[in-house]
Amino acid sequence: MDPQGHRGARARGTKAGCGASRRCASSARRGATASARSASRSRKASARGAWSRSSNEVGKNYCEKQVVKKFTCRILRGDKVGLIGPNGSGKTTLLKLILGEIRPDSGKVHRGTKLAVAYFDQFREALDEEATLGETISRGSDHVEVNGVKKHVIGYLGDFLFPPERVRAPVKSLSGGERNRLLLARLFSRPANVLVLDEPTNDLDIETLELLEALLQEYAGTLFLVSHDREFLDNVVTQTIASEGGGEWKEYAGGYSDWQRVRSKPALAEAAKQKTAVLAPRRRSQQARLQGRARARRTAGQARSAGEGAGRNRRQARRSRAVSRPAGRGETAAGAACRDRGGAGAAARALGGRLEAKVAG
Numbered sequence: 079m080d081p082q083g084h085r086g087a088r089a090r091g092t093k094a095g096c097g098a099s100r101r102c103a104s105s106a107r108r109g110a111t112a113s114a115r116s117a118s119r120s121r122k123a124s125a126r127g128a129w130s131r132s133s134n135e136v137g138k139n140y141c142e143k144q145v146v147k148k149f150t151c152r153i154l155r156g157d158k159v160g161l162i163g164p165n166g167s168g169k170t171t172l173l174k175l176i177l178g179e180i181r182p183d184s185g186k187v188h189r190g191t192k193l194a195v196a197y198f199d200q201f202r203e204a205l206d207e208e209a210t211l212g213e214t215i216s217r218g219s220d221h222v223e224v225n226g227v228k229k230h231v232i233g234y235l236g237d238f239l240f241p242p243e244r245v246r247a248p249v250k251s252l253s254g255g256e257r258n259r260l261l262l263a264r265l266f267s268r269p270a271n272v273l274v275l276d277e278p279t280n281d282l283d284i285e286t287l288e289l290l291e292a293l294l295q296e297y298a299g300t301l302f303l304v305s306h307d308r309e310f311l312d313n314v315v316t317q318t319i320a321s322e323g324g325g326e327w328k329e330y331a332g333g334y335s336d337w338q339r340v341r342s343k344p345a346l347a348e349a350a351k352q353k354t355a356v357l358a359p360r361r362r363s364q365q366a367r368l369q370g371r372a373r374a375r376r377t378a379g380q381a382r383s384a385g386e387g388a389g390r391n392r393r394q395a396r397r398s399r400a401v402s403r404p405a406g407r408g409e410t411a412a413g414a415a416c417r418d419r420g421g422a423g424a425a426a427r428a429l430g431g432r433l434e435a436k437v438a439g
Contacts, residue, residue, distance in 0.1 A: 136185035147325035163321030196270035271299040
């Protein structure tokens with residue numbers, strides 16, 4: 079479960095079978111996809127221009143709790159909408175507001191025409207345990223008409239992974255997964271241009287889940303899907319309505335992963351802002367230290383320059399005093415000149431001149 083309270087991706091249960099059964103399931107999925115594709119053309123013809131729905135700042139309260147707050151959206155025919163939110167956030171209430179089953183406390187809901195809504199939950203509770211599978215799909219006939227396309231009931235149930243010998247089996251003999259497949263088969267045989275599926279992936283094996291994905295992807299009508307299965311949402315829906323807390327609902331393009339990616343951007347920006355606020359004093363103190371070090375280096379450089387200037391002045395003063403001093407006793411003119419120049423070699427030569435003068439004397 080993530081920090082917002084949404085459940086994570088649920089592990090998909092599977093009923094492992096042999097390789098032959100998987101090949102049969104793959105063939106059945108291809109048949110179901112073809113059936114859905116052919117049926118979709120008929121759905122488009124019957125529902126074209128029939129359905130457009132918009133909600134303008136819709137609000138709904140229960141007691142003192144605001145479940146929906148100023149929600150606005152526009153849903154067109156063919157949209158596949160996923161509803162995301164923690165349990166108790168108001169997904170069912172919002173769905174009923176959109177479908178016009180309950181009246182909003184504020185705002186307006188504009189409905190389209192020629193709406194035929196089919197609910198997955200509704201059909202789960204309406205199975206006749208004593209009826210056969212064929213009778214559940216088509217009572218009193220060997221054929222079923224799906225959106226204007228007539229098909230034999232054995233072939234239609236085969237698209238939902240039921241072998242021909244199970245067509246005359248009673249509903250009470252079905253396992254949980256088979257019962258869900260029968261419900262889906264009956265759901266898609268209904269003349270509806272709006273499907274509402276609430277947690278349809280519960281208790282579905284992997285083959286049935288892939289079959290349902292293929293059917294919904296090819297479905298030409300409008301779909302409302304409530305599910306906590308992230309991968310299923312990503313594979314099916316085209317847009318997402320997510321709970322933001324406090325009755326706030328927001329519409330996003332794409333599936334669950336797209337919603338997470340868009341939602342994480344403000345969080346990352348806020349985290350970066352907080353990090354900057356924490357590091358700002360530290361950066362200012364570091365900058366002050368660097369500036370202090372630069373001032374110290376400048377002061378030391380100025381002091382060295384001043385010292386060097388004072389040394390030069392002292393040397394010049396000594397040279398000046400040496401130049402103005404007369405020749406000493408026993409010092410020749412050449413020695414005085416060498417002293418005046420201040421060179422060490424010249425002083426040595428001057429000493430040599432004094433020695434020569436003494437010898438000559």
